Amino acid sequence: MSRRRIRSILLKEWALLFTDVNSALIVTLVPLLVVGQGIVYIWLASKFAGGSMLTTQVFQIALQKLVVAIPGVAQLPANEQLLVLLLNQFNFFLLLIPTMTAISVATFSIVEEKLSGSLEALLATPVKTWELLLGKALAGAIPALVMTWISAGVFLLVALGLGWGDLSRFVVTAGWFLTLFLLTPAVAILSFMLGVAGSSRAKEPRGAQNTALIIVLPVLALIGIQITGIVWFTPLLILLLALAIGIADFISLRTAVRLFRRESIVVQWR
Amino acid sequence: MAVIETFGLSRHFGKTAAVEDLTLTIEAGEVLGFLGPNGAGKTTTIRMLAGMIAPTKGYAIVAGHRTDRDVEQLHEIIGILTQTPGLYDRLSARRNLEYFASFYPSIELQFQVEKYLKLMGLWERRDSRVGTFSKGMKQRLALARALVHEPKVLFLDEPTAGLDPEAAGEVRHLIRTLREEGRNIFLSTHNLNEAEVVCSRIAVIHTRLLALDTPEQLRRRFFRRQIVVQLEALDARVMEVVKKLSFVQEVRWEGSQLILELSDSERNRPELVKAIVEAGGRVIGVSEKQYPLEDVYLRLIREEKGNES
Ligand SMILES: Nc1ncnc2c1ncn2[C@@H]1O[C@H](COP(=O)(O)OP(=O)(O)OP(=O)(O)O)[C@@H](O)[C@H]1O
Ligand SMILES: [Mg+2]
Numbered sequence: 001m002s003r004r005r006i007r008s009i010l011l012k013e014w015a016l017l018f019t020d021v022n023s024a025l026i027v028t029l030v031p032l033l034v035v036g037q038g039i040v041y042i043w044l045a046s047k048f049a050g051g052s053m054l055t056t057q058v059f060q061i062a063l064q065k066l067v068v069a070i071p072g073v074a075q076l077p078a079n080e081q082l083l084v085l086l087l088n089q090f091n092f093f094l095l096l097i098p099t100m101t102a103i104s105v106a107t108f109s110i111v112e113e114k115l116s117g118s119l120e121a122l123l124a125t126p127v128k129t130w131e132l133l134l135g136k137a138l139a140g141a142i143p144a145l146v147m148t149w150i151s152a153g154v155f156l157l158v159a160l161g162l163g164w165g166d167l168s169r170f171v172v173t174a175g176w177f178l179t180l181f182l183l184t185p186a187v188a189i190l191s192f193m194l195g196v197a198g199s200s201r202a203k204e205p206r207g208a209q210n211t212a213l214i215i216v217l218p219v220l221a222l223i224g225i226q227i228t229g230i231v232w233f234t235p236l237l238i239l240l241l242a243l244a245i246g247i248a249d250f251i252s253l254r255t256a257v258r259l260f261r262r263e264s265i266v267v268q269w270r
Numbered sequence: 271m272a273v274i275e276t277f278g279l280s281r282h283f284g285k286t287a288a289v290e291d292l293t294l295t296i297e298a299g300e301v302l303g304f305l306g307p308n309g310a311g312k313t314t315t316i317r318m319l320a321g322m323i324a325p326t327k328g329y330a331i332v333a334g335h336r337t338d339r340d341v342e343q344l345h346e347i348i349g350i351l352t353q354t355p356g357l358y359d360r361l362s363a364r365r366n367l368e369y370f371a372s373f374y375p376s377i378e379l380q381f382q383v384e385k386y387l388k389l390m391g392l393w394e395r396r397d398s399r400v401g402t403f404s405k406g407m408k409q410r411l412a413l414a415r416a417l418v419h420e421p422k423v424l425f426l427d428e429p430t431a432g433l434d435p436e437a438a439g440e441v442r443h444l445i446r447t448l449r450e451e452g453r454n455i456f457l458s459t460h461n462l463n464e465a466e467v468v469c470s471r472i473a474v475i476h477t478r479l480l481a482l483d484t485p486e487q488l489r490r491r492f493f494r495r496q497i498v499v500q501l502e503a504l505d506a507r508v509m510e511v512v513k514k515l516s517f518v519q520e521v522r523w524e525g526s527q528l529i530l531e532l533s534d535s536e537r538n539r540p541e542l543v544k545a546i547v548e549a550g551g552r553v554i555g556v557s558e559k560q561y562p563l564e565d566v567y568l569r570l571i572r573e574e575k576g577n578e579s
Contacts, residue, residue, distance in 0.1 A: 001375055006373035012361070019360040117356030120416065124320050124352070125373040126345040263323045 009127075009135025010142075013109055017139065019206050025144050026104040031097045031131035031151040038093050039158050042086045048201040050079040059085065062229030067085055069234050070170050083164060090155065091179050092233075097151055098144040098188035099219050106195025114199070120266055129260050132197045133196065133253070140195070141188040174235040183238055186245040191215050193252035197259055271298045273454045274319060281314050290478045291328070296456065296471075301449045303469030304458040310476045312458035313353055316425045317455065320350050321374045333422045333454075336399030346374060349421030353428055355412035359401035363392050363411050366400055367418055369477055374419040374550040381471060386414035390444070406437025413444060424448070430464060442468055462564045480570040492566045495535045496559040497542070499528040501551050508551040515545055529559065 017023050045053060053059055059082070066085055067074045073084055113119040122132070156168065194215045225231050233241070274296040281289045289311040296302050306312050317323045319330055335344040357366050367383045387393045388528040390410040400408060409429065416424060422446050429445065430438035445468050448455060459465055465472050466485045474480040474488075481488060481573045501508065512521055517533040528546075532538040539556065546553060 005373055008369060011468055012358070012365070012369045015365065016358060116359070117352060118358060119356070120322070120352050120354075121350070121356040121370070121412075122373075124322055124345060124348070124350045125370060126342055126375070127373045128342070156535035265318060266322045 001149050002128070005127055005131045006135040006138070007232060009132060009192065010139050013105075013136060013139030014143075016109065016112070017105060017143070023104060023108050027101055030100045030104075031147045034093060034096050035151045035155050035158075038090045038155065039162075042083070042090065043084060043162065046079060046083050047196055049080065052078075053082055056103075058228050060229075062089075062227065062232070065229050065232030069175075069232055073170055076167075080167060084167050084170045086195065087159065087164070088173075088175075089223070089226050092226055093220070094148055094152055094155075094179070095184065095219045095222070096216065097148045098141070098184050099191045099216055100118055101144035101147055102140045102188045102191035103195040103198075103215065105143065106136065106163070106192045107199050109136055109139065110199040112194060123266060129257055132258060133256055136196075137192045137253075138187060140192045141185065144188040144191075145185055149180060153226065175233060175238050178235055178238045182242040183245065186242050186249055187219070189249045190245055190252055193249065193256045196256040197252070272296065272331075273298050273300070274302075274330065274332050274456065276319075276328065276330040277326050279315070279318060279330050280327035281311070281318055281323065282326045287477055287551045289318070289325075289475075291481050292475070293328075294479060294482055298454060299452045301445070301453075301455040301457060301469045301473060303465030303472040304456060304475060305460065305462065305465050305472055306458075306475040307460055307571065312460075312475065313427055315475070316350065316427050316456065316458060320348055320425055321345060346419070347422040349416035349419065349423070351409075351412050351416045351427060351429055355408045355414040357400045357408055357415075360399060362426045363387065363400055363403070364396040366411060367414055370415045371418045373508060377419050380422060382418050384421070386418050389417075391440075397453075404437070405479070406433050406440060409433060409437070409441055410444070413441065417448075419479055423454045423456065426455060428459055429457065430459070430461065438464075441570050447498070471498065474567060474570050476574050478574070480574055481566075488566050491563055492569055495531070497530045497532060497535055497539065497543070497553075498557050498559050499530065499546060500554040500556070501526050501528065501546075502554060503552075505549075505551050509547055510548045511545055511549040512542070515542065517541070 017027070063073075063081060063085055066081075066088065070084075073081055076084065110119070113122070156172070159165070159168070177231075198210075226233055231237070272295045276292050276294055278293040279289060280287065292315065304312055304315065308423075314323070318325050319332055319337055321332075321335075321337045321344045324338045332344060333347050335347075337344055358369070361369070363452070364383060364387065367387065368379065371377060371379050371383055384393070387396050390413060392407060392411055392414065395403070395407070403411065413426075416426070426445070427439065430441050433441065441463060445455065445457065449468065449470075457469060458551065469474075469485070471482065471484055472488060473482040481491075483491065503522060508528070509521070509523065512518055512528065517538040518530055519533060520531040522529050530542070532542065535558070543553060543556060
């Protein structure tokens with residue numbers, strides 16, 4: 001029964017998602033912007049600044065850590081070292097995709113239902129709160145994940161096209177895979193849950209999204225930490241990070257289920 | 271057998287009482303009209319009975335389930351038409367119905383969806399987006415949604431509010447059809463005609479239950495029979511004389527009409543007419559006053575407000 005219900009919710013969410021221009025645009029445009037921006041930034045840096053950029057202190061620190069993590073890098077010429085560094089750092093930029101997509105889908109789907117009154121009708125059916133939330137979470141997380149993976153693929157293809165192919169063995173590492181296949185799902189679910197939490201108070205989608213976008217800040221902080229080389233994220237660290245966020249997922253799921261108490265939705269969300 | 275029983279059911283929001291000490295019993299096969307003005311607590315009561323919000327005091331049993339405890343089982347056997355239709359505008363009528371139907375265990379989904387789309391006259395438009403529907407069509411679709419799983423108890427929250435007379439008539443007709451099928455219906459409304467036409471009993475509510483009776487009994491209880499004497503013109507002398515008659519209990523002018531309550535409205539009539547004529551009154555006609563239920567309702571509410579102050 002639960003599976004049938006969750007499937008039903010999932011399909012309905014997608015039917016609504018892809019018939020709404022704004023949401024469909026967010027799901028497709030955000031990844032495009034993130035990937036496009038990343039490539040332009042890396043291309044500009046390698047073309048115009050090149051190896052000389054490595055002399056700045058920030059890059060020095062980061063490079064030292066990179067060399068510890070991937071010793072082979074030390075053998076490369078300076079401007080290729082820079083490229084490897086930047087390409088590795090792009091890893092975390094990709095996290096912006098599941099974050100923004102999941103938040104948009106979550107807030108959109110909940111606030112729209114709240115405003116139209118369909119949520120009230122839904123809450124009078126035997127659907128369980130966790131089924132509803134899981135259905136919606138998957139409806140948000142799956143496109144977010146798929147778009148992230150597609151973006152990662154596109155990014156690699158473009159990198160190949162730009163003649164950076166030889167460097168891929170320094171980029172497509174265990175850390176890269178861990179980020180894509182463990183960290184990204186964990187971040188997508190956390191984003192979704194924060195989207196739900198934001199929606200429970202907000203009266204319109206934009207307000208909810210603004211609240212939920214707070215989660216973008218830690219992601220940006222993560223990117224900052226990596227760029228400045230304060231911490232270099234080795235596969236082990238990424239694993240630990242994914243685990244920590246996984247725990248946060250669990251806590252936020254429970255919080256979301258609690259915030260989603262039917263009574264308070266019926267009574268307060270009007 | 272009682273389908274709905276409430277025991278001192280109350281709901282407060284902070285300091286405001288939305289529903290206070292509601293105790294009533296609704297038998298199987300009844301269509302109960304739940305009548306009250308804006309803010310009377312109709313929606314709040316329906317939400318409590320449908321297990322969507324908890325009472326702050328008292329409890330209710332609907333089809334054998336405590337509404338604050340057996341919520342899941344309760345939700346399987348009730349249907350609700352919420353005050354706003356709450357449909358997905360970008361989905362077709364059929365998709366809307368299939369979606370909601372998919373949450374009920376053991377129903378023949380496609381069969382039920384088709385049955386109610388047809389019953390509600392929406393089969394031809396089944397694949398159109400609901401956003402293109404008129405208000406009346408949306409309301410009928412929402413009604414189909416409330417019925418698609420064959421609920422034992424149906425809650426209708428102001429089913430004709432905001433519809434034009436024709437669309438409202440269609441919805442009322444559908445409700446009467448459901449009544450003939452012997453369904454248990456709890457219908458909130460502030461439209462008296464609707465309650466009178468559709469319901470077997472009427473509960474008048476204004477936070478508290480003010481009355482619960484059949485439409486006819488309500489009338490009889492709240493209005494003694496009144497006699498209307500139509501005169502050619504208002505006449506002070508007539509009033510003087512009539513007031514002095516021993517069997518006249520109450521009298522007032524309404525335009526050129528005298529409205530009276532008599533000790534015996536049949537036997538005192540000839541005496542009354544005689545006295546009026548002798549006082550120089552020119553009588554056009556004598557009749558009995560008919561009360562629309564509206565007056566019962568207004569009067570109850572006025573009484574309640576009088577008690578409050
Ligand atoms: N969520 C809420 N928070 C605070 N007060 C509420 C809430 N819901 C209802 N009320 C109050 O409870 C009272 C009853 O409201 P309710 O919606 O049940 O009335 P109603 O009879 O359905 O009115 P209407 O005809 O306008 O639909 C009103 O005074 C209303 O302001
Ligand atoms: Mg109401």
